[in-house]
Amino acid sequence: MQHVVQHHVNPNHARRDPDIVGNPLLRLNPLSSLEKHHLLQHIYVFILLALFGFTYIVDSFVHNLKVCFFCSLINMLALTNALLV
Secondary structure, three states: OHHHHHHOOOOOOOOOOHHHHOOOOOOOOOOOOOOHHHHHHHHHHHHHHHHHHHHHHHHHHHHHHHHHHHOOHHHHHHHHHHHHO
């Protein structure tokens, strides 16, 4: 929902699009301010992309653990039954 509401209202806007503003390490828009570390972006971007995949997997795993351990068993069974029907 966030993507549809914020990104599609201001696509590629340097200060309003969350897909562009989201990471201070990467400069994705030429209108964004140029910092010293952006001069080496062409080198470290590949490391960040590799770490993004790893953090996505870890975040998904942690989210699933939180759902399993913090939901009551009755809610989980009801959800499972609803998905099976």
